Amino acid sequence: MNGRRLEKIEEGVPARAYAKLSWRARRVYREMTEGILRVVERYSPEVQRLRLLDVGTGPGILLSEILRGYEGEVELVVGIDCTRETFGECFKSYVRDGEFIQGNAYYLPFRDACFDVCISTGVLHALKWLERFFSEMVRVTRSGGLVIVYDPTPLSVTHEEARRVLSEEEYKLFEEVRKDGIVPETFEPEEIREVLGRCELGVSVRELKKERLGRLESRVLQVVMQKD
Numbered sequence: 001m002n003g004r005r006l007e008k009i010e011e012g013v014p015a016r017a018y019a020k021l022s023w024r025a026r027r028v029y030r031e032m033t034e035g036i037l038r039v040v041e042r043y044s045p046e047v048q049r050l051r052l053l054d055v056g057t058g059p060g061i062l063l064s065e066i067l068r069g070y071e072g073e074v075e076l077v078v079g080i081d082c083t084r085e086t087f088g089e090c091f092k093s094y095v096r097d098g099e100f101i102q103g104n105a106y107y108l109p110f111r112d113a114c115f116d117v118c119i120s121t122g123v124l125h126a127l128k129w130l131e132r133f134f135s136e137m138v139r140v141t142r143s144g145g146l147v148i149v150y151d152p153t154p155l156s157v158t159h160e161e162a163r164r165v166l167s168e169e170e171y172k173l174f175e176e177v178r179k180d181g182i183v184p185e186t187f188e189p190e191e192i193r194e195v196l197g198r199c200e201l202g203v204s205v206r207e208l209k210k211e212r213l214g215r216l217e218s219r220v221l222q223v224v225m226q227k228d
């Protein structure tokens with residue numbers, strides 16, 4: 001059900017409109033960025049030159065906020081997204097030194113252990129094959145590295161905000177997509193615990209909770225795993 005709904009969002013709202021809405025909702029990305037940077041500092045402070053992957057990156061606004069806030073050196077930043085209408089152009093404008101790859105979270109096109117930190121935000125609720133998603137993220141993360149999955153859903157831009165930032169044509173599409181209450185709930189921590197219990201990932205679960213993040217008013221699902 002969730003997957004079907006996401007497809008509908010992608011068909012309906014073009015990448016450019018999604019990027020505009022996300023840009024409008026920057027405070028969400030700032031809170032997530034602060035959370036992610038705190039987690040990296042707490043569990044993996046030894047990172048020298050960060051190699052970072054964002055799975056389901058969309059237009060890359062989260063990555064751009066992370067790069068702005070991260071104080072260490074960065075070696076590699078990659079965003080991957082499966083959308084047919086590529087986010088690549090938007091991504092390039094937000095993440096100048098990063099690389100955008102069109103690809104699928106279930107088959108990450110990277111060799112094992114090549115990232116220090118693998119993040120994904122706002123994607124989990126739309127997936128059907130959670131085991132595969134988590135195991136691919138863990139596979140491409142090095143030992144001691146982190147997999148950080150946040151799902152701030154539902155947490156959406158209001159119609160008023162959308163009307164302010166979108167063109168008339170884009171707004172019509174936005175309304176069309178939203179009219180049957182499109183934004184689904186994310187999972188509960190117990191559901192994720194059960195999924196993780198089913199797969200042998202070789203990780204320690206550092207955080208698994210659903211609570212407010214910073215000043216956000218909605219509860220955000222937060223999963224932090226460290227590879228053994």
Ligand SMILES: C[S@@+](CC[C@H](N)C(=O)[O-])C[C@H]1O[C@@H](n2cnc3c(N)ncnc32)[C@H](O)[C@@H]1O
Nearest residue numbers: 056057058081082083103104105106121122123
């Ligand atoms: C709600 S958007 C979130 C985008 C971005 N992470 C953010 O926080 O703004 C969900 C994104 O996940 C991508 N996505 C969904 N399923 C995917 C999959 N199997 N592989 C790669 N990307 C996927 C969609 O194309 C979409 O860009």
